[in-house]
Amino acid sequence: MNKVFEALASAARRKILAYLNQGELSAGEIAERFDFSKPALSAHLRILEEAGLITREKRGQFVFFRLVPERLANTVFAWAAELCPVARPLKREVRARRKPAG
Amino acid sequence: MNKVFEALASAARRKILAYLNQGELSAGEIAERFDFSKPALSAHLRILEEAGLITREKRGQFVFFRLVPERLANTVFAWAAELCPVARPLKREVRARRKPAG
């Protein structure tokens, strides 16, 4: 949980997640989309991976990365939903059932 | 956006938001719930305020803080929903209306 929010504190890392949301990419393909050095990118990818937000798969010479949307759903999304009753149509039903006569 | 995610990178600040989700609290009431010094708390509150996640209101000797759930909804929640199609019942309806005959 902590690692997830720390990972998301970087705009570059959030951008990486947005790219991966389109489909898997190799480290090199991600690197093309940014200005910083390969080691810098490697560090960002490690942080995202350790937060459980992406997975890594080595295929031959390349390393491909994929988004893990369930991880986001179970951490950030769920956390935000807890503090955003305004955006929570599902949970409202649950509440209504718990307090049937107000 | 960036400031919001940076603000949320701290577990202490997320905890402050959780407390404020129960209702408004003065700085002192928040301080009681933590171990660190007043200036440290003051800094955390300033960061949350500058991110637009809380508002401040001075009443007499006290400063009361309140959560701004809409801010969370429009930043974190919306951002996460974009990457979590698995958890997006609202947007599905919007899409369905846009493409009525698929």
Add this chain to the structure above:
DNA sequence: CCATCAGTTAATCAGTTGATTAACTATTTA
């Protein structure tokens, strides 16, 4: 008016983050 209480600001400091270059590992290909 003076003491106290609530909170912020300033100065300082240790630890972390995020970047770089250089060197390394591992895979492909000639």
Add this chain to the structure above:
DNA sequence: TAAATAGTTAATCAACTGATTAACTGATGG
């Protein structure tokens, strides 16, 4: 096997975070 390509690790460094204490501002109340 040697060269090239893809990526990581190591060493280093500047900049930022997050904490502390001391000093300040502003409201309350004897």
